[in-house]
Amino acid sequence: MAIESSVGATLAWPRRHVGKLLLLLCTVLWLLWFAPQSPVSKALLQWSPALAAGFGQNILISLVAIGLGSFLGLLVGALALSPLGLMRLPARIWVQVFRNAPWLVLIYFTTYVFPFEIHVGSTYVPFPDWVKVTIGLALPASANVAEIFRGAIASIPSTQWEAARSLAFTRGQIFRSIILPQCFKRMLPPWMNLYAVITMGTALASLVGVHDVIDTAQIASNTVNLTGFTVVIYLSLLVLFFAYCYPISRLTQCLERRYAFY
Amino acid sequence: MSHWLELFVHWTAGVGLNYGFVLDAYQRGSLEQGALTTLLLCLFTIVGSLLAGVGLAAMLTSGKPWLAKPARVFIEVTRNTPTLVQLYCAFLVLNMLLTQAVGAANPLTPFAWVVIVISLHKGAFHAEALRAGIEAVPSVTMEAASSLAFSSRQLLWNVQLPLALRFALPSLINNLIDLVKMTAVASAIAVGDITYAAIMIWTQSDNVLELMILILSFFGLLSFIVNCVGRYLEARLRMPGYGH
Numbered sequence: 001m002a003i004e005s006s007v008g009a010t011l012a013w014p015r016r017h018v019g020k021l022l023l024l025l026c027t028v029l030w031l032l033w034f035a036p037q038s039p040v041s042k043a044l045l046q047w048s049p050a051l052a053a054g055f056g057q058n059i060l061i062s063l064v065a066i067g068l069g070s071f072l073g074l075l076v077g078a079l080a081l082s083p084l085g086l087m088r089l090p091a092r093i094w095v096q097v098f099r100n101a102p103w104l105v106l107i108y109f110t111t112y113v114f115p116f117e118i119h120v121g122s123t124y125v126p127f128p129d130w131v132k133v134t135i136g137l138a139l140p141a142s143a144n145v146a147e148i149f150r151g152a153i154a155s156i157p158s159t160q161w162e163a164a165r166s167l168a169f170t171r172g173q174i175f176r177s178i179i180l181p182q183c184f185k186r187m188l189p190p191w192m193n194l195y196a197v198i199t200m201g202t203a204l205a206s207l208v209g210v211h212d213v214i215d216t217a218q219i220a221s222n223t224v225n226l227t228g229f230t231v232v233i234y235l236s237l238l239v240l241f242f243a244y245c246y247p248i249s250r251l252t253q254c255l256e257r258r259y260a261f262y
Numbered sequence: 263m264s265h266w267l268e269l270f271v272h273w274t275a276g277v278g279l280n281y282g283f284v285l286d287a288y289q290r291g292s293l294e295q296g297a298l299t300t301l302l303l304c305l306f307t308i309v310g311s312l313l314a315g316v317g318l319a320a321m322l323t324s325g326k327p328w329l330a331k332p333a334r335v336f337i338e339v340t341r342n343t344p345t346l347v348q349l350y351c352a353f354l355v356l357n358m359l360l361t362q363a364v365g366a367a368n369p370l371t372p373f374a375w376v377v378i379v380i381s382l383h384k385g386a387f388h389a390e391a392l393r394a395g396i397e398a399v400p401s402v403t404m405e406a407a408s409s410l411a412f413s414s415r416q417l418l419w420n421v422q423l424p425l426a427l428r429f430a431l432p433s434l435i436n437n438l439i440d441l442v443k444m445t446a447v448a449s450a451i452a453v454g455d456i457t458y459a460a461i462m463i464w465t466q467s468d469n470v471l472e473l474m475i476l477i478l479s480f481f482g483l484l485s486f487i488v489n490c491v492g493r494y495l496e497a498r499l500r501m502p503g504y505g506h
Binding site: 100101105109112196200227230234235238245246249 | 338339341342343344345346347348350351354355358359362439443444445446447449450457461464470471474477478481482485
């Protein structure tokens with residue numbers, strides 16, 4: 001029975017994806033036969049290392065921003081859960097301010113308000129633009145992580161708290177060994193979603209002069225100055241971001257479906 | 263009016279912020295113009311994105327693969343690529359091709375491109391919310407309506423959408439607040455919105471911090487207004503048993 005169904009699945013697979021397979025075949029044939037002669041694809045080939053380096057810069061910014069944002073966000077989220085109202089207030093203000101500000105404005109903010117070099121001892125340490133953009137993205141990320149954290153804790157049924165307290169656990173013990181292990185599972189899908197959004201947010205870095213993939217594409221399109229090349233390079237930007245973010249979003253959906261009943 | 267402004271400048275100078283530019287008629291004028299442009303941009307894109315969202319949601323739930331597949335592809339591409347790249351693809355690529363095709367008679371201004379791109383971008387998010395709402399309409403209701411000889415268009419417009427709107431309202435309002443913040447991207451292609459006006463001012467006189475506080479409070483006010491309207495609509499449209 002099992003063998004039959006698996007055979008059926010392998011037979012059904014190419015029939016279900018016939019449109020996609022045809023499209024892929026056409027693209028490959030086009031690339032093999034027509035592309036090598038045209039000046040557009042030559043220029044694209046010549047510029048692709050620069051594009052890859054630019055996209056690497058984007059990914060670096062996104063990774064550092066989500067790391068910094070998660071660290072800050074967990075701190076702020078922990079503050080927001082404090083039983084003392086005086087400690088909850090700054091966390092609430094932080095979350096409200098940074099969730100409601102446009103990202104672009106925050107990036108301009110960190111770029112222009114921070115100094116371009118820092119005086120440490122007797123030397124000047126340069127403060128590069130991409131670090132400022134990273135901080136600009138980490139601020140809204142931290143506010144969102146704090147909300148995700150707070151939401152995950154709040155989503156644990158209160159009966160678990162009561163049951164744990166009746167077993168004479170202390171508040172710290174309940175957090176560490178009962179609540180937090182369940183929270184990680186619930187936080188993972190929205191956190192990954194946030195990471196995809198931040199990766200898309202790194203596109204804004206080009207507006208404040210960071211040499212990222214969009215900046216590279218603009219330079220390339222101005223240098224080569226061919227209509228076809230301009231079309232292709234901006235489309236390839238779309239494809240690059242889509243190829244990076246779409247798998248993350250699919251994985252997020254899978255995880256959400258798997259954890260839906262816990 | 264100017265008396266109050268002078269008082270405000272004097273008071274903020276005491277805190278160490280230099281708001282002298284609001285007394286300058288030219289700079290204040292360009293800021294006011296920018297604020298107006300942002301407001302117009304928000305109004306047009308809110309209407310446009312809702313229309314695009316309803317259209318895409320109708321395509322998604324039509325049950326016809328040749329309508330639902332393209333809508334699904336469009337939504338996935340829109341959700342997984344940055345708005346700025348989409349804006350560049352539209353303004354630098356499509357606009358260039360259009361200008362080459364029709365010459366100087368190109369009717370689309372940068373403002374129109376921003377409205378189109380952000381409307382379609384947020385429309386994709388609205389469509390997802392509305393689709394969930396449409397699918398949450400009980401099948402019994404649908405069967406009852408179709409037994410009363412509603413055509414499929416009437417079914418969508420008179421039965422599914424009104425109920426779907428109630429289910430989807432919280433996430434629609436969330437999307438609209440996001441949309442208001444997203445209009446700041448317009449400054450990237452030199453549409454004179456409030457962000458662009460502020461950049462123009464701070465490149466001339468070094469007062470970034472003051473302008474930032476101004477812009478942030480302006481956007482805060484706009485999102486607050488959208489939030490209040492959303493709360494009001496939620497309370498107004500509430501039907502026991504549907505939505506929250």
